[in-house]
Amino acid sequence: METQNLILLILLLFLRCSFSFVPIDNYLINCGSHNNVSQFNRVFISDSIKPGSNFLSSDDSISLTDKKPSQNLQILYHTARVFISTGRYRFNMKKNGTHLVRFHFFPFKAQSFDLKSAKFSVLVNGISILSEFRPSNDVVLKEYILKIESNLLEILFRPFKSGFGFVNAVEVFTAPEDFVIDYGTRLVGPSGVEEYKNFSSQVLETIHRINVGGMKITPFNDTLWRTWIPDEDFLVFKEAAKHAVSTDIPNYQKGGATREIAPENVYMTAQQMNRENSSLASRFNITWNFPVARDSVLHLIRLHFCDIVSPSLNLLYFDVYINGYIAYKDLDLSALTFHTLASPVYVDFVVHSDESGVIQISVGPSDLSSSIRINAILNGAEIMKMVNDVDNTKIVHRRKHLWELLCSIVGGIVVLFIAVTVFLLATKCRKREAKESAAESVGWTPLRMFGGSSLSRTSEHGSYGYLGMKIPFADVQTATNNFDRNLIIGSGGFGMVYKGVLRDNVKVAVKRGMPGSRQGLPEFHTEISVLSKIRHRHLVSLVGFCEENSEMILVYEYVEKGPLKKHLYGSSPQSPLNWKQRLEICIGAARGLHYLHTGFAQGIIHRDIKSTNILIDEDYVAKVADFGLSRSGPCINETHVSTGVKGSFGYLDPEYYRRQQLTDKSDVYSFGVVLFEVLCGRPAVDPQLTREQVNLAEWAIEWLQKGMLDHIVDPNLVGDIKPRSLKKFGETAEKCLAEYGVDRPTMGDVLWNLEYALQLQESASSASEAVNETTTISPENSRRLERNYDNDYSDISTSRVFSQLMNNEGR
Ligand SMILES: *[C@@H]1O[C@H](CO)[C@@H](O)[C@H](O)[C@H]1NC(C)=O
Ligand SMILES: *[C@@H]1O[C@H](CO)[C@@H](O)[C@H](O)[C@H]1NC(C)=O
Numbered sequence: 152m153e154t155q156n157l158i159l160l161i162l163l164l165f166l167r168c169s170f171s172f173v174p175i176d177n178y179l180i181n182c183g184s185h186n187n188v189s190q191f192n193r194v195f196i197s198d199s200i201k202p203g204s205n206f207l208s209s210d211d212s213i214s215l216t217d218k219k220p221s222q223n224l225q226i227l228y229h230t231a232r233v234f235i236s237t238g239r240y241r242f243n244m245k246k247n248g249t250h251l252v253r254f255h256f257f258p259f260k261a262q263s264f265d266l267k268s269a270k271f272s273v274l275v276n277g278i279s280i281l282s283e284f285r286p287s288n289d290v291v292l293k294e295y296i297l298k299i300e301s302n303l304l305e306i307l308f309r310p311f312k313s314g315f316g317f318v319n320a321v322e323v324f325t326a327p328e329d330f331v332i333d334y335g336t337r338l339v340g341p342s343g344v345e346e347y348k349n350f351s352s353q354v355l356e357t358i359h360r361i362n363v364g365g366m367k368i369t370p371f372n373d374t375l376w377r378t379w380i381p382d383e384d385f386l387v388f389k390e391a392a393k394h395a396v397s398t399d400i401p402n403y404q405k406g407g408a409t410r411e412i413a414p415e416n417v418y419m420t421a422q423q424m425n426r427e428n429s430s431l432a433s434r435f436n437i438t439w440n441f442p443v444a445r446d447s448v449l450h451l452i453r454l455h456f457c458d459i460v461s462p463s464l465n466l467l468y469f470d471v472y473i474n475g476y477i478a479y480k481d482l483d484l485s486a487l488t489f490h491t492l493a494s495p496v497y498v499d500f501v502v503h504s505d506e507s508g509v510i511q512i513s514v515g516p517s518d519l520s521s522s523i524r525i526n527a528i529l530n531g532a533e534i535m536k537m538v539n540d541v542d543n544t545k546i547v548h549r550r551k552h553l554w555e556l557l558c559s560i561v562g563g564i565v566v567l568f569i570a571v572t573v574f575l576l577a578t579k580c581r582k583r584e585a586k587e588s589a590a591e592s593v594g595w596t597p598l599r600m601f602g603g604s605s606l607s608r609t610s611e612h613g614s615y616g617y618l619g620m621k622i623p624f625a626d627v628q629t630a631t632n633n634f635d636r637n638l639i640i641g642s643g644g645f646g647m648v649y650k651g652v653l654r655d656n657v658k659v660a661v662k663r664g665m666p667g668s669r670q671g672l673p674e675f676h677t678e679i680s681v682l683s684k685i686r687h688r689h690l691v692s693l694v695g696f697c698e699e700n701s702e703m704i705l706v707y708e709y710v711e712k713g714p715l716k717k718h719l720y721g722s723s724p725q726s727p728l729n730w731k732q733r734l735e736i737c738i739g740a741a742r743g744l745h746y747l748h749t750g751f752a753q754g755i756i757h758r759d760i761k762s763t764n765i766l767i768d769e770d771y772v773a774k775v776a777d778f779g780l781s782r783s784g785p786c787i788n789e790t791h792v793s794t795g796v797k798g799s800f801g802y803l804d805p806e807y808y809r810r811q812q813l814t815d816k817s818d819v820y821s822f823g824v825v826l827f828e829v830l831c832g833r834p835a836v837d838p839q840l841t842r843e844q845v846n847l848a849e850w851a852i853e854w855l856q857k858g859m860l861d862h863i864v865d866p867n868l869v870g871d872i873k874p875r876s877l878k879k880f881g882e883t884a885e886k887c888l889a890e891y892g893v894d895r896p897t898m899g900d901v902l903w904n905l906e907y908a909l910q911l912q913e914s915a916s917s918a919s920e921a922v923n924e925t926t927t928i929s930p931e932n933s934r935r936l937e938r939n940y941d942n943d944y945s946d947i948s949t950s951r952v953f954s955q956l957m958n959n960e961g962r
């Protein structure tokens with residue numbers, strides 16, 4: 152009994168610890184005092200000079216004490232260290248990366264010094280962060296967020312002329328991982344939204360930190376000991392806003408905001424549109440003006456959102472404006488939060504301040520919102536000034552050296568060669584296997600999750616709710632006219648796919664496993680129980696299943712316009728998709744994949760992303776198909792590898808050949824190939840072309856790195872794509888195709904960048920420029936204009952050339 156209690160206690164302690172943030176570097180200094188003091192549960196230690204004192208090095212600094220402190224003043228502010236000449240604190244740093252540095256100033260009056268007359272500068276590792284600073288009457292807290300990349304942090308106080316400097320307390324501590332992410336920050340300005348890179352190299356000074364719609368949050372209640380103040384005083388028109396309050400703890404999620412980004416209380420309150428006041432128009436903005444210095448300096452704006460106002464998902468769409476410029480159009484919190492309601496997210500923006508002395512933030516309803524559901528919200532806002540505003544908004548594209556280019560081409564050929572060899576070996580081995588046990592060629596292997604098997608996951612849920620999805624075999628027969636060959640719409644790794652109509656007139660796609668094998672039935676069940684719970688706008692959903700008569704049949708929703716591939720090339724695309732449609736399809740597919748990777752089921756790897764597995768419905772909404780199913784296990788290194796190779800030639804992660812393992816980043820790779828397919832309107836592998844052109848991924852990267860991506864865009868798109876959208880799209884696809892999985896973005900990042908590419912396409916400011924001004928129809932393009940991919944001709948030739956590679960698979 153006692154040991155049990157002990158274990159419980161340890162567990163509890165562990166849980167508690169895992170909830171509160173413990174910085175690796177953590178220096179809290181009570182300056183000018185001989186005592187340690189505790190404030191907000193943290194101990195600030197004395198800096199009084201003793202020989203060998205770690206922190207302070209100053210020949211003539213003075214410890215000053217306020218003899219008559221005012222009553223409510225915290226003890227931390229009863230003492231100060233005064234610097235008559237330059238003085239410094241030095242801290243040994245254990246960790247490189249982003250840190251928070253805070254200075255507390257309270258100018259009290261002592262006999263020898265009136266701290267109000269101080270005037271001084273402060274430098275951190277040589278960077279001037281405060282110059283000719285004069286503290287006001289009150290307690291002033293200055294907070295800086297900066298990247299430290301050295302083992303020593305030096306803070307220097309330099310008096311101005313014959314004056315002096317002082318400080319009451321200093322904090323230096325490591326910021327949580329991912330506190331500042333460089334990727335995909337939106338630079339908002341008159342020319343629309345651009346990407347701002349590399350802001351983690353800037354020193355940020357916190358100017359405002361606002362708990363919108365809520366109360367003041369003190370360091371005691373904040374995970375990083377911050378203070379958040381209410382927004383009321385900054386509202387331009389108070390009647391426009393109405394408080395929203397939730398009593399439920401927000402659903403923090405992996406990939407979204409964390410408790411360290413902002414505490415629960417920030418996300419549990421918000422301002423929303425006050426639509427009850429009939430004296431207001433039906434559509435209006437809520438606007439805040441935040442005072443800043445009157446000059447042109449870049450600021451980082453971090454806005455916090457958590458949908459605590461909507462009764463369900465996909466109801467809230469709004470626009471965000473900063474300084475009157477559109478900063479985020481049609482913000483869809485449901486999509487950003489992986490389809491969980493009341494889940495916290497934040498979005499970073501970068502904007503120039505101006506002579507007006509305010510930064511204006513507005514939120515207002517988007518055109519997408521239905522007239523019953525007009526709303527817009529904001530939960531929190533942080534405004535930070537870039538102290539050493541180095542202008543690196545102009546991103547210079549680094550050209551690869553020629554030899555690097557050569558290496559990558561040669562490398563690509565080598566990879567292709569290895570790929571062919573591996574496939575040949577694999578096929579041989581499969582043939583052998585097939586001889587040994589014919590039954591094994593059809594089987595179900597379970598869904599691969601990143602953490603743990605799907606089996607344990609389903610037993611956790613312990614529910615067999617999916618059994619209600621059983622469909623009698625007779626019904627399936629009726630629906631497909633007894634598996635009429637004329638109704639075959641495709642063939643998957645495990646058998647044929649038929650179009651069918653169920654009794655209630657619902658159109659379905661019926662996937663029939665090859666009859667005759669009951670092997671893998673438990674896995675079949677596991678699979679269904681997981682698939683049955685996945686419901687997502689961009690994933691083809693399971694309607695039911697059938698397991699009578701030794702059959703294993705899956706019934707899916709029917710997606711009207713079929714595979715994306717058909718609309719890109721091949722059997723005469725009636726009207727070619729325009730660029731916006733293509734972008735929206737890519738965005739939809741990316742959403743679906745992102746959900747598979749991070750959503751409810753957490754960590755399903757698709758393993759076979761290609762343009763035939765992305766379907767399009769009648770409204771051109773993309774739906775990812777064929778996830779979760781797999782063929783028989785691998786025969787390469789068969790004893791240890793638990794991942795079934797499912798990928799298709801031309802889309803397969805090169806890292807697979809090194810690690811023999813498919814990961815979520817393998818999906819990202821395959822998706823990168825699809826992106827180029829969409830852009831160039833040609834198959835991933837086209838054996839009819841010359842050797843350099845066979846493999847789309849390599850060919851496209853080569854042109855991209857030559858800076859000539861516009862030469863290989865689908866001739867149907869010439870004149871339609873705006874250069875900046877093309878550039879962003881190309882960069883994104885290139886990142887997906889990085890050689891190593893770790894260098895590839897996550898699907899979330901890809902999604903973000905595609906949305907950004909769409910925004911660049913739509914932004915009115917660059918309406919005049921389109922690719923056709925820079926593109927003449929190049930020989931590359933015209934040659935492909937002549938080529939025709941009729942009747943999936945290319946597919947046939949692919950399968951002919953690689954028939955040895957694929958013949959056992961029926962794919
Ligand atoms: C203050 O705390 C430090 C570190 O915990 C300790 O070494 C020192 O003895 C303390 N000083 C006093 C005066 O308690
Ligand atoms: C931090 O980076 C600096 C410079 O790159 C290096 O000298 C130092 O060893 C690094 N420190 C740690 C703890 O990694």
Ligand SMILES: *[C@@H]1O[C@H](CO)[C@@H](O)[C@H](O)[C@H]1NC(C)=O
Pocket residue numbers: 349352541543
């Ligand atoms: C980021 O900015 C810093 C300083 O502004 C610069 O030294 C560094 O090279 C930049 N990094 C990239 C990747 O642009």
Ligand SMILES: *[C@@H]1O[C@H](CO)[C@@H](O)[C@H](O)[C@H]1NC(C)=O
Pocket residue numbers: 366367368371372416
């Ligand atoms: C902050 O913490 C104090 C002390 O625990 C508590 O009384 C107060 O309600 C908290 N404030 C909020 C906004 O949660």
Ligand SMILES: *[C@@H]1O[C@H](CO)[C@@H](O)[C@H](O)[C@H]1NC(C)=O
Pocket residue numbers: 390427428429430
């Ligand atoms: C509605 O707005 C008007 C100002 O336009 C204000 O005087 C009035 O108090 C508001 N009423 C409500 C219920 O908020």
Ligand SMILES: *[C@@H]1O[C@H](CO)[C@@H](O)[C@H](O)[C@H]1NC(C)=O
Pocket residue numbers: 434435436472475476513515516
């Ligand atoms: C909201 O503010 C922006 C920027 O000032 C403006 O363009 C837009 O028309 C406003 N929306 C409404 C509904 O007033």
